[in-house]
Amino acid sequence: MNLDYSPTLDQLCQLVASVDDKLDSHILFVTKNGDVHLSPFRADTAVGAEYANEEELQFVLDTFMIAEGYTGREATQDREWMDELFSELIVHWEDKTTGFAWESI
Known part of the structure; x- marks a missing residue:
């Protein structure tokens, strides 16, 4: 998903x-x-593996703790949350x- 190329909810x-x-x-983040x-x-790593290169990082939106229902297939069933x-x-x-x-979330 790229925010510069007509991103969709899907x-x-x-x-x-x-x-x-x-x-x-x-962790949900966006690169530059x-x-x-x-x-x-x-x-133990203090960062998501993919965003270790902070020079490419634009922003971190949130960290979703394990088993709280913010990620995974079940989370996508909550349209209000996804919106x-x-x-x-x-x-x-x-x-x-x-x-x-x-x-902000």
Whole structure:
């Protein structure tokens, strides 16, 4: 999913469904080129594996703790949650947010 290329709610749902809520906590972040990532987040590494290169990071939207229902297939069934998450991504991308943006969700 890339925020510069007509992103859709369906693309976000596919991304959220692609991870296992019961296996890991996950971090949702956007790179400077608009790519949206949802990566495992482990306390022992302090960062998601894919966003270790902070030079490419635009913003971090949120960290979703393990087994709280914010990621995985079941989360995509909550349309209100998915609409809110999609809207936040779009707003922060358009506002050119940098750093941590998670206080807004």
